[in-house]
Amino acid sequence: MRGPSGTEPPRAPDTLEYVTFPVVGMVGGGQLARMTHEAGIPLGIRFKLLSDTPQDSAAQVVSEVVVGDYRDLDTLRDFARGCDVITFDHEQVPTEHLRALEAAGVPVRPGPDALVHAQDKGVMRARLTEIGAPCPRHRIVSDPADVAAFAAEGLAEGAEGDGFPVILKTVRGGYDGKGVWFVRSAAEAEDPFRAGVPVLAEEKVDFARELAANIVRSPHGQAVAYPVVESQQVDGVCDTVIAPAPGLPSQVAGEAQELALRIASELGVVGHLAVELFETRDGRILVNELAMRPHNSGHWTQDGAITSQFANHVRAVLDLPLGDPRPRATWTVMANVLGGDYPDMYQAYLHCMARDPQLKIHMYGKDVKPGRKVGHVNTYGDDLDDVLERARHAAGYLRGTITE
Amino acid sequence: MRGPSGTEPPRAPDTLEYVTFPVVGMVGGGQLARMTHEAGIPLGIRFKLLSDTPQDSAAQVVSEVVVGDYRDLDTLRDFARGCDVITFDHEQVPTEHLRALEAAGVPVRPGPDALVHAQDKGVMRARLTEIGAPCPRHRIVSDPADVAAFAAEGLAEGAEGDGFPVILKTVRGGYDGKGVWFVRSAAEAEDPFRAGVPVLAEEKVDFARELAANIVRSPHGQAVAYPVVESQQVDGVCDTVIAPAPGLPSQVAGEAQELALRIASELGVVGHLAVELFETRDGRILVNELAMRPHNSGHWTQDGAITSQFANHVRAVLDLPLGDPRPRATWTVMANVLGGDYPDMYQAYLHCMARDPQLKIHMYGKDVKPGRKVGHVNTYGDDLDDVLERARHAAGYLRGTITE
Structure with a gap:
């Protein structure tokens, strides 16, 4: 058996050029x-x-x-x-x-033609709609009056009200809740237009929870899909990720993975693609955002999957065969560590490590500022309640919001 | 609950000195x-x-x-x-x-008083004997005639023969079979004395296999023991490590772990300690070598244990609580990758990664020279034959001794 790159015997010394590591x-x-x-x-x-x-x-x-x-x-x-x-x-x-x-x-890698869909939410929505990927109702809006018109367009025939609230997003430059507005009226819709960047309006989805489908795709077209995860946000910032998403019907999980794989293929993504999803109360999934790089919703893979998103991203951009994305534990939980009032997180290691010898700490070497993501922890095991408690305790203790 | 370092509330902002990461x-x-x-x-x-x-x-x-x-x-x-x-x-x-x-x-860390036992085999043997750790018969020898005397001392009363073969080691400077001689007669015992370093003679142990007991100890005295592994040597160089050692009676495994913990405590080791052992055909264990640093026999922990030897070494030298040393898989196998005739190991990744998506490659960034350790692979799973085959295939393919 030979590697996937060709049928020629690749390693005969007389034909081999010395190739250094890339x-x-x-x-x-x-x-x-x-x-x-x-x-x-x-x-x-x-x-x-x-x-x-x-x-x-x-x-x-x-x-x-x-x-x-x-x-x-x-x-x-x-x-x-x-x-x-x-x-x-x-x-x-x-x-x-x-x-x-x-x-x-x-x-x-990813190339500009793919990456633009993660850079510009207007381009992303247009393209996803074109390929039939389920999205929230949306369109580019020109001013507050147009936002009111967009809101009204969402009303069922004969329904009362004005159709608000509505979500507004600048098409470029937003992340972690920045560049996103929740508006209840045309009067509240002034701010987003001040930046001079096109503004995208989206219906406020009545979602049950947020999910993420993470996949990795290589230039030669191989792709692997990680288990679909649940992502819990606090104040617009990812707080906790549970892998796999508890109670998610396998049919919906499969749909979400297929959707992410199809988006990657249609858009020509190379490397890691995170598809952030809404799971609606009536059991549908809608695409919220795309990220074309390793993503916070995939950090659990460092300790919970056979191959991490980071290792697979490296393998993908080098066009190496991808690693197995399957989980190594029944449950893995990732909890983000945000900066709190105590700058000395290192001292908190003593308690966290002594309390939970299985805890996996991942710190980023960043100065602690209140609310800033400065690290995350991963825990895994067979009992979800225990795994969640350990992750939340450690993240809270490192931040300083838990002191016992 | 508070960390292990004291009873004072450690994180009140008015008493806290800002401590950067070490x-x-x-x-x-x-x-x-x-x-x-x-x-x-x-x-x-x-x-x-x-x-x-x-x-x-x-x-x-x-x-x-x-x-x-x-x-x-x-x-x-x-x-x-x-x-x-x-x-x-x-x-x-x-x-x-x-x-x-x-x-x-x-x-x-480890300090000089501990480390000298891993630097000087004469000091090591003397100290181990003092604390009652089981060792091969040994003593410092002064010249080839003294080697012959040492050999004869090992003969049972009335036994025939000259007591050879004997192992000779320079007390400092040897590793991976270097600085070690297997001699069958006094005439063969000239070389070791040329370096001007004291020479230690040891009986040739009739061992069934080699084991290693890896433990990590911190300055405050916490210690963790990894499962005892089997280490297979080829030409005096570690080739394959199997974790845990197959078929090892739990009583012997426990003895080996206790022995390693006792040596660490008696010698004041801080950090990772590898105790290389002989398992004799009559079921005893004897100390072969000590290494006070992360060790080749512990590389399997990177992918096979909850906390790797490297992570625990870092935690130990910083006096942080140690991580859980237990295995994450039924079997983990490490196979060393030696340099072969093909300098381009990167191209071999294509085959190895495509053949086994669960394979864990660890390369060291070293130039390939025949026989030089340039990396290792880890595999894990429930079926030892399969796990062994995958590790050996990958290591052999990377080296170039397997081409299919």
Whole structure:
């Protein structure tokens, strides 16, 4: 048996060119880059990092760091020299710069034609609608009066009321609840238009809970799907992820995985794709957001899956065969650690580690600021209540909201 | 409930000093340092590396690297500035330098008084005998005639023969079969004495197999014991490790763990201790070697245990509570990847990853040289034959000795 790359005997010494291990260029120095580097070390992959500052989360742990501005094309071009492939910690690199890199022969994964769907919510909604992916009712709106018209369009014939509330989103630049407004009237709809960015209106979905379908796809078209997870938000920020989503009918889980795989295929995604979903009270799923990079809803895979999202992202961007995405435990829970009033999280390790010797702590090397994501914990086991309690206790103790 | 460090409320803002995350100084840039760094990233621990060259295995993946000679005390002193604790990739740092660092107030873990037992086989044997740990018959020998005398001393009363073969070891500087001689006569015993280092003679133990008992101990005296493993050697180099050791009676496994814990306690070991053991044909265990650092016989823990040896070594040297050492799978097998005739191991990834999506590859970033340890693979599962076959196939394919 031979590898998937061809039928020629690949390793006869007389025909073999010496190929060194590849260099992955990672744009962005956040925690996703940090954890992707961590996952690349065992594979012998070399990392080169383009970071805003030498203190960024990933810059603290990577040996080859270029400090520069990802919005500058010359910086990107210089950085790309010596990289075998470019991938991303975030989705903020201007689409036109990515097209310029591609035109210059640099493999960019995911490529700009895919990534634009994670950068621009207007493009994303238009394309998802085109391929028949279920979405909340939506359209681009031009001003508060148009928002009122959009709201009214959602009323069933003969229904009373004005159709509010409505969700407004700037099509670019939002994350973790930023760039998103919940408006109850046209009068409340002024703010989103001030930025001069197109505004997308979406119906307020009456959802039972939020789910995420995480998949990884490689350039040669192989794809793996992780179990569908439940994602619990607090104040618009992901708080807890439960893998797999408790009580989710296997048919709905299968639908969600197929939907994510189809989106990845139709959009040409390479690497990790997170499809954030609403599960409606009547049992349907609707796409909320897309992320084309390792994602908070996949952090549980570090300790709960056979292959983590980070390892599979590295394998995908290098077009290596993907690793098994199946879970290693009955239940895995991820709880985000947010900054609290106590800056010294290290001292809290003593209690957390002594209380739960199975606890998995993942800190990002970030300064503690109230509400900032500075780490997460993973727990796993057979009893969901116990697994949840351990994760929430540790995250709360590290933050300082639990003191016993 | 509070952490183990005291009874004072530790996190009242008015009494709290801001404590940044500690810096671990790692002396030596080999693969053990590389994998310890990898394990430290999730804990937010900062690493500083003293490496022989900028190309060393760990230097490729650590951000703060000092290139220097660990045999030079001034280099060590400079390196230790800004480190909260010093630990090691190898056991080659001169004992007197470690004492000097300790005298200057630098925490050295394991400390010189413990580490000397892993540096000097003569000191090790003397101390183990003193504490009643079972050892092969042994003594320091002065010349080939003395070796013949040592051999004869092992003959049962009235037995025929000369008592050879005998094992000779230089007390310092040996590893992986280097510095070790198997001699069948006094005439063959000339070489070991040429180096001018004391020579230890040991009986050739008629062992059934080799085992290893791995434990981790912290300064405050907490210790955890990993399952006892079977270690299979080829040409004096570790080839395969099976966790747990198949068919080992639980009483013998318990004895081996207790022995390792007792040695760690008596010798004041901090960090990971590997006790390499012979299991004799009549069911006894004898101590072969000690290693006071993460060890090849513990690499399986990266994918097969709840907490890896590397993570627990970091926690121990920082005096943090230790993580759960229990296995996550019924069987885990580690197979070392040695350099072969094909320098391009990366291309072999295609086949290995496609054949076994659960395979865990750990490469060290080292140039491939025939016989050199350049990586290892881990496999796990419920069927030992299958787990062994997968590990051996992958290691053999990466080396180039298996081509299908």
